[in-house]
Amino acid sequence: MLDHVALQCADVAAAAEFYTTVFAPLGVHEAMRYDNDGLVVGLAGPDGFPKLWLGPLVDHGDRPIHLALTAPSRTAVDDVFAAAQSWGTEILHEPRLWPEYHPGYYGVFFRDPDGNNVEAVHHGFDVGAVP
Template sequence: MLDHLALQCTDVGAAADFYTRVLASCGVRELMRYEAPGGGAVVGLCGPDSFPRLWLGSAVDTGVRPVHLAVAAPSREAVDGVFAAAEDAGTEILHEPRIWPEYHPGYYAVFFRDPDGNNLEAVHHTFPG
């Protein structure tokens, strides 16, 4: 359903470094970078499908509107890898990795903040069957 998401960042370079470092175990990497017509970098991040689904650009509207972004992880180990990288980055951990049975029995996720205060999640779904 979701094609792409764009986030406004106070420091695009730092945000791109954070996302690619912390979400590396989910296959997130920088695909493209260019200068916007009005100035400032725009960075397109992709996952294993090599399609730029997460865009980072300069903050235009600095009102307080945190976003919740959930990134699919290929395994529980990848979620744990995101957690370790987020801890290494010194970011705020909202919830350590665990199963969230209130969502469904195989919902395994970690929640943390990005440098701009957005609520990020890495999640792996295991369905019985």
């Protein structure tokens, strides 16, 4: 449904490093980078199309969002959690099933360097996993 999301960042390079490191288990990587009155970085997933854009602050007011990235498996969610922990970011909710959302919803929630609530989520059940 979403074509792309753009986040305003206090430090675009640091945010790009955070997202490409923490979400590497989901195939997130830098697809492009350019200067447009400040650094702009386009991040892509396995399909190679930049869908998450990081750019400089335009509005210095409160602007936190919730951003969820799809994980191909529960293991990938757990790998994102481990990467987020190693980054030292604030963990909001450790990986677990969230049956109040729907059966098989498995996610982890944490803060990015700009305070946004970000998530890795897998929808469904892994083969051989206990629901």
